[in-house]
Amino acid sequence: MTIALARRTLIAATAALAALSAAAAGAFAQQPILLRLSSPATPTDQRAVALTEVFAPAVKGFATFQPHWNATLFKQGTELEAIARGNLEMSITSAQELATLIPAWSIFTAGYLLRDAEHQKKVFASDVMDDLKKQVEAKLGVKLLSVMYLGRRQLNLRTDKEIRKPEDLAGVKLRMPGTEAWLFLGQALGANPLPVAFTEVYTALQTGAIDGQDNPLPTNKDSKFYEVTKQIVLTSHLVDQNYLAFGRKVWDKLTPDQQKTVQKAADDAAELGRRRQLKLEAELEAFFKEKGLKVYTPDVEAFRARVQKMYLESKFAKDWPKGMVERVNAIK
Ligand code: KDO
Helix, strand or coil: HHHHHHHHHHHHHHHHHHHHHHHHHHHHHCEEEEEECCCCCCCHHHHHHHEEEEEEEECCEEEEEEEEEECCCCCCCHHHHHHHCCCHHHHEEHHHHHHCCCCCHHHHHHHCCCCHHHHHHHHHCCCCHHHHHHHEEEEEEEEEEEEEEEEEEEHHHCCCCCCCCCCCCCCCCCEECCCCHHHHHHHHHEEEEECHHHHHHHHHHHCCCCCEEEEEHHHHHCHHHHCCCCEEEEEEEEEEEEEEEEEHHHHHHHHHHHHHHHHHHHHHHHHHHHHHHHHHHHHHHHHHHHCEEEEEEEEHHHHHHHHHHHHHHCCCCHHHCCCCHHHHCCCH
């Protein structure tokens, strides 16, 4: 009798427990997936605006997009490690950051390689990039969803002296982001490169800790660098590309439909950002002139010749996949 009662109680308790855990699992399944993104970009940068306007609502059915701009969650350049450790789901990374972990990526840090936004987009979509993308997934646990166009990088100086050719940059303290590949670009241009984090650039220009920096025109406006500089030299030395990076562990937890939605949301946001950056690049010369800055085109061929020669002879080039420069150039 006692045993029968105990058995009945046990069966009832087990059933109650099963019902409880099913309810808990249901509730858990409905919890939106948290997608934290960390980037030094400002919230008004066109990549940020496009992600907020397009990416966030597109994934809303199953995920919450939570961006942290101005490097408030992770310092510039530490985001990929954070994703690998599972402390972050997304970032906007660059070839320069990827090259610190996978040397072959330095090919896309070379000045005067990519021709323009369209070339950049086609190269990213082509099979030329397959192996580099696979290495990022396998070694870093990161999926590169889309290429985000930042713009053509131009020299922006607080000094007066006109810069027509690389020799004119001798001794100029040019801020570059803090990785080896970026610093080499500054050197290849003929300047004296100094590493400074993006979030510190305005103050470094203001105090004269640096003589100048390089960024695309929309960034120079958005971050108000024109307030503390006197000239923009249109070298167009790098068609800057960033990639929307997504943690592999989170990706693998998504259903195939959710993966499709995330991929489309990333592509749509990148496309909107690209179109807006291009429009701004076309308009902004007039804006800076109005603000009193000199804006002019130097001897671009002299810069191109020096930069390309230095890259091809550099230690970086030894890590580039054989024939890849030619394959990239052949993409029309
Ligand atoms: C910068 O630090 O100058 C840079 O423009 C480099 C880019 O590749 C990219 O990292 C960008 O900063 C950040 O996204 C902030 O806009």
